[in-house]
Amino acid sequence: MPAHGLTRARTMGPIADAVAAAGGSVRRVFGRAGMPLTLLDTPDRLILLRDQLALVEAAIREIGDAALPARLSTRAGIVGLGPIGVQVQSAETLGAALGRVEIVTPVLLQTATLTGVRCHGTEAFYSYEVAERIEIGRQANEILALGYLLGTARHFLGAGWRPKRAVVTGAWLPARGEIEALFGCEVALGPRAGLVFPAPLLGALNPRRIHPAREGGMEGAPIDDGLAGCVAHVIALDLDEGGPSIDRVARRLGLSRRTLQRRLEEAGTCYADIHRRVMLRRASERLAETTLGIGRIAAELGYGDAAHFTRAFLGWTGATPSQWRRHHSSRSRLASSKPGQA
Incomplete structure (x- = not known):
């Protein structure tokens, strides 16, 4: 079974802006997709690819x-790709x-997806494919990806360049005329999504080449898309909505509770251990980064009162939240006072 795909939440902001500009309800869109609005403030946060697809469908x-x-x-172009856009702009040729x-x-932006170029005679096919078995929102996601792929090619070939045709999967394509006008080419239906263009264009030189090191071209940690990592990201996401549970996490991953438990056991871990690590990380972050009271942080983590949270935190760390906060504050002051420290 293919790994569950993860992606950065940076596309959420433009989607929300488009919904608001059209007079729609951003809150309703996020609610239908089962996503917290807090994602709008954390563009580099990781979410399930299937959740992104559901959000796009809800916005449509x-x-x-x-x-x-x-x-x-098409409006965002390669800028919308973040650090990958910088890598594109630093390459010598379109093929590179x-x-x-x-x-x-798959390392920095979106896992469980495949891109690549295949040449057939004088034609090149620049493909995009979601490896995970997701049906809802698949075609819309392909169209979103093809727009970014088109922006990549246009960096080398000019803003007015048009491919021979674009291809998406599915039995039919809503709003085909509008999409063709935006892409500037025919959009056909086929077994794999991609752009078709003359193969010799792969040698096109970069007209505005930049240096990736100076532009932060590899910012961001690599994405861990193992099952344990996916479960941790879903638990962290559900904390924003009032509290995760193994049944809710399993549903979001498209698995039964028993299947999730079995696959985690095979990976050498269990749901309870992952849940504990996520809770400890979130609690530590809130204690270190804010001046919120212990009761408020307890409520954010789904505890009924500060006493229950304090007992849990004491079991995780051997210290109460207040003791941990004082110790962390002392260490931070000591580190900042050392010579040579910023």
């Missing part, structure tokens, strides 16, 4: 704009840039 339904994915990605996208995308 909310404002009645099936061409929304093409509109968003597409090679970098293939390697870096």
